[in-house]
Amino acid sequence: MLHINRENLKASHQLLWFIIDMVMLALLFLNLALIIWDSIYNVTAVQQGLASHLPWLHQAYEPIHEQFFFYDLGFVAIFLTEFIVRWGYAIRQDIYDRWYFYPFIHWYDLVGCIPVGSFRFLRILRVVSIVYRLHQYRIIDVTNTRLYRFLNFYYDAFMEELSDRIVVKVLSGVQDEVRRGSPLFDHIRRDILFPRRDMLAEWLSRRVADAAQEGYLPNRGALRHYLEQQVNQALKQNVELSRLKYLPVVGPTIQGTLEDAVGDIVATVIHQILEDLASPDNHGFVSDLVGALLPEPDDASQRDDALIDLVVDIIEAVKGQVAVKHWRARLP
Incomplete structure:
Protein backbone atom coordinates (compact mmCIF):
# COMPACT_ATOMS: atom_id res chain seq x y z
CA MET A 1 0.00 0.00 0.00
CA THR A 145 4.86 -2.38 -1.68
CA ARG A 146 4.40 -6.12 -2.14
CA LEU A 147 4.41 -5.74 -5.92
CA TYR A 148 7.80 -4.02 -5.86
CA ARG A 149 9.30 -6.63 -3.53
CA PHE A 150 7.89 -9.42 -5.69
CA LEU A 151 9.18 -7.96 -8.94
CA ASN A 152 12.50 -6.88 -7.42
CA PHE A 153 13.13 -10.37 -6.02
CA TYR A 154 12.67 -12.09 -9.37
CA TYR A 155 14.56 -9.34 -11.18
CA ASP A 156 17.52 -9.84 -8.84
CA ALA A 157 17.25 -13.61 -9.25
CA PHE A 158 17.19 -13.31 -13.03
CA MET A 159 20.13 -10.90 -13.12
CA GLU A 160 22.14 -13.07 -10.71
CA GLU A 161 21.51 -16.21 -12.76
CA LEU A 162 22.40 -14.39 -15.98
CA SER A 163 25.54 -12.73 -14.61
CA ASP A 164 26.70 -15.93 -12.90
CA ARG A 165 26.47 -17.89 -16.13
CA ILE A 166 28.36 -15.20 -18.02
CA VAL A 167 31.10 -14.94 -15.38
CA VAL A 168 31.50 -18.73 -15.11
CA LYS A 169 31.70 -18.96 -18.92
CA VAL A 170 34.37 -16.26 -19.04
CA LEU A 171 36.38 -17.82 -16.20
CA SER A 172 36.20 -21.24 -17.87
CA GLY A 173 37.61 -19.64 -21.01
CA VAL A 174 40.42 -18.10 -18.95
CA GLN A 175 41.22 -21.52 -17.47
CA ASP A 176 41.45 -23.04 -20.94
CA GLU A 177 43.74 -20.22 -22.04
CA VAL A 178 45.99 -20.76 -19.02
CA ARG A 179 46.14 -24.53 -19.57
CA ARG A 180 47.16 -24.02 -23.21
CA GLY A 181 49.99 -21.78 -22.10
CA SER A 182 48.62 -18.74 -23.86
CA PRO A 183 50.17 -15.27 -23.49
CA LEU A 184 47.60 -14.66 -20.75
CA PHE A 185 49.44 -16.96 -18.37
CA ASP A 186 52.79 -15.37 -19.22
CA HIS A 187 51.20 -11.99 -18.62
CA ILE A 188 49.89 -13.12 -15.20
CA ARG A 189 53.28 -14.47 -14.20
CA ARG A 190 55.49 -11.74 -15.66
CA ASP A 191 53.41 -8.58 -15.19
CA ILE A 192 51.21 -9.42 -12.18
CA LEU A 193 52.79 -12.05 -9.95
CA PHE A 194 56.53 -11.45 -10.43
CA PRO A 195 56.50 -7.66 -9.71
CA ARG A 196 54.65 -8.48 -6.48
CA ARG A 197 57.00 -11.25 -5.43
CA ASP A 198 58.32 -9.33 -2.41
CA MET A 199 54.80 -8.45 -1.32
CA LEU A 200 53.74 -12.11 -1.62
CA ALA A 201 56.79 -13.22 0.37
CA GLU A 202 56.04 -10.69 3.10
CA TRP A 203 52.38 -11.71 3.26
CA LEU A 204 53.19 -15.44 3.34
CA SER A 205 55.85 -14.82 5.98
CA ARG A 206 53.34 -13.13 8.26
CA ARG A 207 50.71 -15.78 7.64
CA VAL A 208 53.14 -18.65 8.37
CA ALA A 209 54.36 -16.91 11.53
CA ASP A 210 50.81 -16.26 12.75
CA ALA A 211 49.73 -19.83 12.00
CA ALA A 212 52.76 -21.26 13.84
CA GLN A 213 52.26 -18.97 16.83
CA GLU A 214 48.54 -19.65 17.10
CA GLY A 215 48.62 -23.36 16.27
CA TYR A 216 51.93 -24.67 17.57
CA LEU A 217 53.28 -22.61 20.46
CA PRO A 218 50.22 -23.07 22.73
CA ASN A 219 50.28 -26.85 22.08
CA ARG A 220 53.98 -27.61 21.82
CA GLY A 221 53.99 -29.76 24.98
CA ALA A 222 51.23 -31.99 23.67
CA LEU A 223 52.85 -32.10 20.22
CA ARG A 224 56.23 -33.08 21.67
CA HIS A 225 54.63 -35.86 23.71
CA TYR A 226 52.78 -37.09 20.61
CA LEU A 227 55.95 -37.09 18.48
CA GLU A 228 57.93 -38.98 21.11
CA GLN A 229 55.21 -41.61 21.33
CA GLN A 230 55.08 -42.07 17.58
CA VAL A 231 58.88 -42.30 17.29
CA ASN A 232 59.08 -44.81 20.13
CA GLN A 233 56.37 -46.92 18.53
CA ALA A 234 58.15 -46.82 15.17
CA LEU A 235 61.46 -47.80 16.78
CA LYS A 236 59.89 -50.73 18.61
CA GLN A 237 58.56 -52.03 15.31
CA ASN A 238 62.03 -51.80 13.73
CA VAL A 239 63.50 -55.31 13.44
CA GLU A 240 67.17 -54.28 13.53
CA LEU A 241 66.75 -52.14 16.62
CA SER A 242 64.76 -54.84 18.44
CA ARG A 243 67.76 -57.16 18.16
CA LEU A 244 69.75 -54.92 20.51
CA LYS A 245 67.87 -56.25 23.51
CA TYR A 246 69.50 -59.64 22.98
CA LEU A 247 72.94 -58.21 23.77
CA PRO A 248 74.13 -59.49 27.16
CA VAL A 249 73.73 -57.10 30.11
CA VAL A 250 73.72 -53.79 28.22
CA GLY A 251 71.30 -54.66 25.38
CA PRO A 252 68.02 -53.44 26.93
CA THR A 253 69.75 -50.32 28.29
CA ILE A 254 71.19 -49.41 24.88
CA GLN A 255 67.82 -50.01 23.22
CA GLY A 256 65.94 -47.79 25.71
CA THR A 257 68.58 -45.06 25.57
CA LEU A 258 68.54 -45.08 21.78
CA GLU A 259 64.73 -44.86 21.64
CA ASP A 260 64.72 -41.92 24.06
CA ALA A 261 67.50 -40.18 22.17
CA VAL A 262 65.90 -40.57 18.73
CA GLY A 263 62.52 -39.43 20.03
CA ASP A 264 64.08 -36.40 21.70
CA ILE A 265 66.09 -35.51 18.58
CA VAL A 266 63.03 -35.70 16.29
CA ALA A 267 60.87 -33.67 18.67
CA THR A 268 63.66 -31.08 19.15
CA VAL A 269 64.22 -30.69 15.40
CA ILE A 270 60.52 -30.24 14.65
CA HIS A 271 60.19 -27.90 17.61
CA GLN A 272 63.05 -25.77 16.30
CA ILE A 273 61.61 -25.70 12.77
CA LEU A 274 58.21 -24.57 13.99
CA GLU A 275 59.73 -21.98 16.30
CA ASP A 276 61.75 -20.62 13.38
CA LEU A 277 58.59 -20.42 11.29
CA ALA A 278 56.81 -18.64 14.12
CA SER A 279 59.56 -16.06 14.25
CA PRO A 280 59.64 -12.96 12.01
CA ASP A 281 63.04 -14.23 10.84
CA ASN A 282 61.30 -16.78 8.63
CA HIS A 283 61.13 -14.16 5.85
CA GLY A 284 64.31 -15.39 4.19
CA PHE A 285 63.03 -18.96 3.95
CA VAL A 286 59.67 -17.86 2.59
CA SER A 287 61.35 -15.50 0.10
CA ASP A 288 63.44 -18.38 -1.22
CA LEU A 289 60.28 -20.46 -1.56
CA VAL A 290 58.46 -17.71 -3.44
CA GLY A 291 61.52 -17.16 -5.60
CA ALA A 292 61.49 -20.82 -6.56
CA LEU A 293 57.82 -20.61 -7.52
CA LEU A 294 58.23 -17.28 -9.34
CA PRO A 295 61.66 -17.28 -11.02
CA GLU A 296 63.03 -14.44 -13.10
CA PRO A 297 61.01 -13.99 -16.32
CA ASP A 298 64.10 -14.75 -18.41
CA ASP A 299 64.52 -18.05 -16.59
CA ALA A 300 60.89 -19.06 -17.03
CA SER A 301 61.04 -20.19 -20.63
CA GLN A 302 59.83 -23.71 -19.84
CA ARG A 303 56.25 -24.58 -18.94
CA ASP A 304 55.57 -24.21 -15.19
CA ASP A 305 52.84 -26.79 -14.52
CA ALA A 306 52.75 -26.12 -10.77
CA LEU A 307 52.05 -22.43 -11.23
CA ILE A 308 49.53 -23.16 -13.99
CA ASP A 309 47.67 -25.53 -11.65
CA LEU A 310 47.75 -22.87 -8.94
CA VAL A 311 46.20 -20.23 -11.19
CA VAL A 312 43.60 -22.70 -12.51
CA ASP A 313 42.64 -23.74 -8.96
CA ILE A 314 42.29 -20.11 -7.88
CA ILE A 315 39.97 -19.43 -10.83
CA GLU A 316 38.04 -22.61 -9.99
CA ALA A 317 37.55 -21.37 -6.43
CA VAL A 318 36.25 -18.05 -7.79
CA LYS A 319 33.85 -19.96 -10.08
CA GLY A 320 32.60 -21.95 -7.10
CA GLN A 321 31.86 -18.75 -5.21
CA VAL A 322 30.17 -17.17 -8.23
CA ALA A 323 27.97 -20.26 -8.61
CA VAL A 324 26.46 -19.74 -5.14
CA LYS A 325 22.79 -18.80 -5.56
CA HIS A 326 22.36 -15.98 -3.05
CA TRP A 327 18.78 -15.30 -4.13
CA ARG A 328 17.70 -18.75 -2.92
CA ALA A 329 18.62 -17.78 0.62
CA ARG A 330 15.92 -15.07 0.44
CA LEU A 331 13.17 -17.58 -0.32
CA PRO A 332 10.78 -18.18 2.61
Whole structure:
Protein backbone atom coordinates (compact mmCIF):
# COMPACT_ATOMS: atom_id res chain seq x y z
CA MET A 1 0.00 0.00 0.00
CA LEU A 2 1.41 3.36 -1.06
CA HIS A 3 1.44 6.15 1.51
CA ILE A 4 1.88 9.80 0.60
CA ASN A 5 4.58 11.55 2.60
CA ARG A 6 3.07 14.99 3.13
CA GLU A 7 6.22 16.47 4.65
CA ASN A 8 8.31 15.54 1.62
CA LEU A 9 5.51 16.76 -0.64
CA LYS A 10 5.62 20.20 1.01
CA ALA A 11 9.42 20.26 0.98
CA SER A 12 9.59 19.39 -2.73
CA HIS A 13 7.32 22.31 -3.74
CA GLN A 14 5.69 19.95 -6.23
CA LEU A 15 2.09 20.16 -5.00
CA LEU A 16 0.73 21.46 -8.31
CA TRP A 17 2.63 18.82 -10.30
CA PHE A 18 1.55 16.18 -7.78
CA ILE A 19 -2.11 17.06 -8.43
CA ILE A 20 -1.47 16.92 -12.17
CA ASP A 21 0.23 13.54 -11.76
CA MET A 22 -2.75 12.17 -9.83
CA VAL A 23 -5.15 13.40 -12.49
CA MET A 24 -2.98 11.92 -15.22
CA LEU A 25 -2.76 8.60 -13.38
CA ALA A 26 -6.55 8.46 -13.11
CA LEU A 27 -6.94 9.25 -16.83
CA LEU A 28 -4.26 6.70 -17.76
CA PHE A 29 -5.93 3.92 -15.79
CA LEU A 30 -9.30 4.83 -17.28
CA ASN A 31 -7.84 4.95 -20.79
CA LEU A 32 -6.00 1.64 -20.37
CA ALA A 33 -9.13 0.00 -18.99
CA LEU A 34 -11.10 1.22 -22.04
CA ILE A 35 -8.38 -0.02 -24.40
CA ILE A 36 -8.41 -3.46 -22.80
CA TRP A 37 -12.20 -3.61 -22.83
CA ASP A 38 -12.39 -2.50 -26.45
CA SER A 39 -9.81 -5.14 -27.42
CA ILE A 40 -11.95 -7.78 -25.71
CA TYR A 41 -15.13 -6.39 -27.26
CA ASN A 42 -13.53 -6.59 -30.69
CA VAL A 43 -13.77 -10.39 -30.51
CA THR A 44 -16.79 -11.56 -32.47
CA ALA A 45 -17.79 -14.14 -29.89
CA VAL A 46 -17.86 -11.47 -27.17
CA GLN A 47 -20.07 -9.21 -29.27
CA GLN A 48 -22.49 -12.07 -29.96
CA GLY A 49 -22.56 -13.03 -26.30
CA LEU A 50 -23.32 -9.48 -25.21
CA ALA A 51 -26.01 -9.15 -27.89
CA SER A 52 -27.67 -12.31 -26.58
CA HIS A 53 -27.35 -11.84 -22.81
CA LEU A 54 -26.78 -8.09 -22.28
CA PRO A 55 -28.33 -6.37 -25.29
CA TRP A 56 -28.54 -3.00 -23.53
CA LEU A 57 -24.75 -3.01 -22.95
CA HIS A 58 -24.15 -4.07 -26.54
CA GLN A 59 -26.37 -1.31 -27.90
CA ALA A 60 -24.80 1.30 -25.61
CA TYR A 61 -21.19 0.43 -26.40
CA GLU A 62 -21.47 -0.36 -30.08
CA PRO A 63 -21.39 3.34 -31.15
CA ILE A 64 -18.39 3.92 -28.87
CA HIS A 65 -16.61 0.91 -30.36
CA GLU A 66 -17.19 2.15 -33.89
CA GLN A 67 -15.80 5.59 -33.00
CA PHE A 68 -13.23 4.37 -30.45
CA PHE A 69 -10.35 5.88 -32.40
CA PHE A 70 -11.77 9.36 -31.90
CA TYR A 71 -12.54 8.77 -28.25
CA ASP A 72 -8.96 7.63 -27.80
CA LEU A 73 -7.74 10.77 -29.56
CA GLY A 74 -9.35 12.78 -26.76
CA PHE A 75 -7.11 11.05 -24.22
CA VAL A 76 -4.11 11.48 -26.51
CA ALA A 77 -4.82 15.21 -26.76
CA ILE A 78 -4.82 15.50 -22.96
CA PHE A 79 -1.58 13.50 -22.66
CA LEU A 80 0.15 15.57 -25.35
CA THR A 81 -1.02 18.80 -23.72
CA GLU A 82 0.46 17.70 -20.39
CA PHE A 83 3.66 16.70 -22.17
CA ILE A 84 3.98 20.12 -23.86
CA VAL A 85 3.30 21.90 -20.58
CA ARG A 86 6.05 19.93 -18.86
CA TRP A 87 8.37 20.59 -21.80
CA GLY A 88 7.76 24.31 -21.51
CA TYR A 89 8.36 24.16 -17.75
CA ALA A 90 11.66 22.34 -18.33
CA ILE A 91 12.74 25.06 -20.80
CA ARG A 92 11.75 27.83 -18.40
CA GLN A 93 13.59 26.25 -15.47
CA ASP A 94 16.58 25.41 -17.69
CA ILE A 95 16.50 21.80 -16.45
CA TYR A 96 18.36 20.40 -19.46
CA ASP A 97 21.34 21.77 -21.36
CA ARG A 98 19.36 22.16 -24.60
CA TRP A 99 15.69 23.00 -25.02
CA TYR A 100 15.13 20.10 -27.41
CA PHE A 101 16.53 17.45 -25.06
CA TYR A 102 13.23 16.94 -23.23
CA PRO A 103 11.35 14.85 -25.84
CA PHE A 104 14.39 12.60 -26.35
CA ILE A 105 14.84 12.02 -22.62
CA HIS A 106 11.09 11.48 -22.08
CA TRP A 107 10.54 9.43 -25.21
CA TYR A 108 8.43 6.92 -23.27
CA ASP A 109 5.79 9.62 -22.76
CA LEU A 110 5.53 10.10 -26.52
CA VAL A 111 5.44 6.55 -27.89
CA GLY A 112 2.29 5.80 -25.89
CA CYS A 113 0.55 8.70 -27.55
CA ILE A 114 0.62 6.93 -30.90
CA PRO A 115 -3.09 6.00 -31.28
CA VAL A 116 -2.43 2.89 -33.34
CA GLY A 117 -2.76 -0.76 -32.34
CA SER A 118 -0.39 -2.09 -29.69
CA PHE A 119 1.32 1.30 -29.27
CA ARG A 120 -1.61 2.27 -27.07
CA PHE A 121 -0.56 -0.25 -24.41
CA LEU A 122 2.79 1.52 -24.13
CA ARG A 123 0.95 4.18 -22.15
CA ILE A 124 1.72 2.00 -19.16
CA LEU A 125 5.20 3.54 -19.45
CA ARG A 126 3.65 6.89 -18.51
CA VAL A 127 2.30 5.27 -15.34
CA VAL A 128 5.76 3.93 -14.54
CA SER A 129 7.37 7.32 -15.20
CA ILE A 130 4.92 9.14 -12.92
CA VAL A 131 5.34 6.63 -10.09
CA TYR A 132 9.12 6.79 -10.49
CA ARG A 133 9.09 10.59 -10.42
CA LEU A 134 7.04 10.62 -7.21
CA HIS A 135 9.39 8.05 -5.73
CA GLN A 136 12.38 10.21 -6.65
CA TYR A 137 10.87 13.12 -4.73
CA ARG A 138 10.23 10.67 -1.84
CA ILE A 139 6.56 11.60 -1.92
CA ILE A 140 5.78 7.90 -2.14
CA ASP A 141 7.96 4.87 -1.42
CA VAL A 142 7.36 2.02 -3.85
CA THR A 143 9.94 -0.19 -2.12
CA ASN A 144 7.44 -0.89 0.66
CA THR A 145 4.86 -2.38 -1.68
CA ARG A 146 4.40 -6.12 -2.14
CA LEU A 147 4.41 -5.74 -5.92
CA TYR A 148 7.80 -4.02 -5.86
CA ARG A 149 9.30 -6.63 -3.53
CA PHE A 150 7.89 -9.42 -5.69
CA LEU A 151 9.18 -7.96 -8.94
CA ASN A 152 12.50 -6.88 -7.42
CA PHE A 153 13.13 -10.37 -6.02
CA TYR A 154 12.67 -12.09 -9.37
CA TYR A 155 14.56 -9.34 -11.18
CA ASP A 156 17.52 -9.84 -8.84
CA ALA A 157 17.25 -13.61 -9.25
CA PHE A 158 17.19 -13.31 -13.03
CA MET A 159 20.13 -10.90 -13.12
CA GLU A 160 22.14 -13.07 -10.71
CA GLU A 161 21.51 -16.21 -12.76
CA LEU A 162 22.40 -14.39 -15.98
CA SER A 163 25.54 -12.73 -14.61
CA ASP A 164 26.70 -15.93 -12.90
CA ARG A 165 26.47 -17.89 -16.13
CA ILE A 166 28.36 -15.20 -18.02
CA VAL A 167 31.10 -14.94 -15.38
CA VAL A 168 31.50 -18.73 -15.11
CA LYS A 169 31.70 -18.96 -18.92
CA VAL A 170 34.37 -16.26 -19.04
CA LEU A 171 36.38 -17.82 -16.20
CA SER A 172 36.20 -21.24 -17.87
CA GLY A 173 37.61 -19.64 -21.01
CA VAL A 174 40.42 -18.10 -18.95
CA GLN A 175 41.22 -21.52 -17.47
CA ASP A 176 41.45 -23.04 -20.94
CA GLU A 177 43.74 -20.22 -22.04
CA VAL A 178 45.99 -20.76 -19.02
CA ARG A 179 46.14 -24.53 -19.57
CA ARG A 180 47.16 -24.02 -23.21
CA GLY A 181 49.99 -21.78 -22.10
CA SER A 182 48.62 -18.74 -23.86
CA PRO A 183 50.17 -15.27 -23.49
CA LEU A 184 47.60 -14.66 -20.75
CA PHE A 185 49.44 -16.96 -18.37
CA ASP A 186 52.79 -15.37 -19.22
CA HIS A 187 51.20 -11.99 -18.62
CA ILE A 188 49.89 -13.12 -15.20
CA ARG A 189 53.28 -14.47 -14.20
CA ARG A 190 55.49 -11.74 -15.66
CA ASP A 191 53.41 -8.58 -15.19
CA ILE A 192 51.21 -9.42 -12.18
CA LEU A 193 52.79 -12.05 -9.95
CA PHE A 194 56.53 -11.45 -10.43
CA PRO A 195 56.50 -7.66 -9.71
CA ARG A 196 54.65 -8.48 -6.48
CA ARG A 197 57.00 -11.25 -5.43
CA ASP A 198 58.32 -9.33 -2.41
CA MET A 199 54.80 -8.45 -1.32
CA LEU A 200 53.74 -12.11 -1.62
CA ALA A 201 56.79 -13.22 0.37
CA GLU A 202 56.04 -10.69 3.10
CA TRP A 203 52.38 -11.71 3.26
CA LEU A 204 53.19 -15.44 3.34
CA SER A 205 55.85 -14.82 5.98
CA ARG A 206 53.34 -13.13 8.26
CA ARG A 207 50.71 -15.78 7.64
CA VAL A 208 53.14 -18.65 8.37
CA ALA A 209 54.36 -16.91 11.53
CA ASP A 210 50.81 -16.26 12.75
CA ALA A 211 49.73 -19.83 12.00
CA ALA A 212 52.76 -21.26 13.84
CA GLN A 213 52.26 -18.97 16.83
CA GLU A 214 48.54 -19.65 17.10
CA GLY A 215 48.62 -23.36 16.27
CA TYR A 216 51.93 -24.67 17.57
CA LEU A 217 53.28 -22.61 20.46
CA PRO A 218 50.22 -23.07 22.73
CA ASN A 219 50.28 -26.85 22.08
CA ARG A 220 53.98 -27.61 21.82
CA GLY A 221 53.99 -29.76 24.98
CA ALA A 222 51.23 -31.99 23.67
CA LEU A 223 52.85 -32.10 20.22
CA ARG A 224 56.23 -33.08 21.67
CA HIS A 225 54.63 -35.86 23.71
CA TYR A 226 52.78 -37.09 20.61
CA LEU A 227 55.95 -37.09 18.48
CA GLU A 228 57.93 -38.98 21.11
CA GLN A 229 55.21 -41.61 21.33
CA GLN A 230 55.08 -42.07 17.58
CA VAL A 231 58.88 -42.30 17.29
CA ASN A 232 59.08 -44.81 20.13
CA GLN A 233 56.37 -46.92 18.53
CA ALA A 234 58.15 -46.82 15.17
CA LEU A 235 61.46 -47.80 16.78
CA LYS A 236 59.89 -50.73 18.61
CA GLN A 237 58.56 -52.03 15.31
CA ASN A 238 62.03 -51.80 13.73
CA VAL A 239 63.50 -55.31 13.44
CA GLU A 240 67.17 -54.28 13.53
CA LEU A 241 66.75 -52.14 16.62
CA SER A 242 64.76 -54.84 18.44
CA ARG A 243 67.76 -57.16 18.16
CA LEU A 244 69.75 -54.92 20.51
CA LYS A 245 67.87 -56.25 23.51
CA TYR A 246 69.50 -59.64 22.98
CA LEU A 247 72.94 -58.21 23.77
CA PRO A 248 74.13 -59.49 27.16
CA VAL A 249 73.73 -57.10 30.11
CA VAL A 250 73.72 -53.79 28.22
CA GLY A 251 71.30 -54.66 25.38
CA PRO A 252 68.02 -53.44 26.93
CA THR A 253 69.75 -50.32 28.29
CA ILE A 254 71.19 -49.41 24.88
CA GLN A 255 67.82 -50.01 23.22
CA GLY A 256 65.94 -47.79 25.71
CA THR A 257 68.58 -45.06 25.57
CA LEU A 258 68.54 -45.08 21.78
CA GLU A 259 64.73 -44.86 21.64
CA ASP A 260 64.72 -41.92 24.06
CA ALA A 261 67.50 -40.18 22.17
CA VAL A 262 65.90 -40.57 18.73
CA GLY A 263 62.52 -39.43 20.03
CA ASP A 264 64.08 -36.40 21.70
CA ILE A 265 66.09 -35.51 18.58
CA VAL A 266 63.03 -35.70 16.29
CA ALA A 267 60.87 -33.67 18.67
CA THR A 268 63.66 -31.08 19.15
CA VAL A 269 64.22 -30.69 15.40
CA ILE A 270 60.52 -30.24 14.65
CA HIS A 271 60.19 -27.90 17.61
CA GLN A 272 63.05 -25.77 16.30
CA ILE A 273 61.61 -25.70 12.77
CA LEU A 274 58.21 -24.57 13.99
CA GLU A 275 59.73 -21.98 16.30
CA ASP A 276 61.75 -20.62 13.38
CA LEU A 277 58.59 -20.42 11.29
CA ALA A 278 56.81 -18.64 14.12
CA SER A 279 59.56 -16.06 14.25
CA PRO A 280 59.64 -12.96 12.01
CA ASP A 281 63.04 -14.23 10.84
CA ASN A 282 61.30 -16.78 8.63
CA HIS A 283 61.13 -14.16 5.85
CA GLY A 284 64.31 -15.39 4.19
CA PHE A 285 63.03 -18.96 3.95
CA VAL A 286 59.67 -17.86 2.59
CA SER A 287 61.35 -15.50 0.10
CA ASP A 288 63.44 -18.38 -1.22
CA LEU A 289 60.28 -20.46 -1.56
CA VAL A 290 58.46 -17.71 -3.44
CA GLY A 291 61.52 -17.16 -5.60
CA ALA A 292 61.49 -20.82 -6.56
CA LEU A 293 57.82 -20.61 -7.52
CA LEU A 294 58.23 -17.28 -9.34
CA PRO A 295 61.66 -17.28 -11.02
CA GLU A 296 63.03 -14.44 -13.10
CA PRO A 297 61.01 -13.99 -16.32
CA ASP A 298 64.10 -14.75 -18.41
CA ASP A 299 64.52 -18.05 -16.59
CA ALA A 300 60.89 -19.06 -17.03
CA SER A 301 61.04 -20.19 -20.63
CA GLN A 302 59.83 -23.71 -19.84
CA ARG A 303 56.25 -24.58 -18.94
CA ASP A 304 55.57 -24.21 -15.19
CA ASP A 305 52.84 -26.79 -14.52
CA ALA A 306 52.75 -26.12 -10.77
CA LEU A 307 52.05 -22.43 -11.23
CA ILE A 308 49.53 -23.16 -13.99
CA ASP A 309 47.67 -25.53 -11.65
CA LEU A 310 47.75 -22.87 -8.94
CA VAL A 311 46.20 -20.23 -11.19
CA VAL A 312 43.60 -22.70 -12.51
CA ASP A 313 42.64 -23.74 -8.96
CA ILE A 314 42.29 -20.11 -7.88
CA ILE A 315 39.97 -19.43 -10.83
CA GLU A 316 38.04 -22.61 -9.99
CA ALA A 317 37.55 -21.37 -6.43
CA VAL A 318 36.25 -18.05 -7.79
CA LYS A 319 33.85 -19.96 -10.08
CA GLY A 320 32.60 -21.95 -7.10
CA GLN A 321 31.86 -18.75 -5.21
CA VAL A 322 30.17 -17.17 -8.23
CA ALA A 323 27.97 -20.26 -8.61
CA VAL A 324 26.46 -19.74 -5.14
CA LYS A 325 22.79 -18.80 -5.56
CA HIS A 326 22.36 -15.98 -3.05
CA TRP A 327 18.78 -15.30 -4.13
CA ARG A 328 17.70 -18.75 -2.92
CA ALA A 329 18.62 -17.78 0.62
CA ARG A 330 15.92 -15.07 0.44
CA LEU A 331 13.17 -17.58 -0.32
CA PRO A 332 10.78 -18.18 2.61
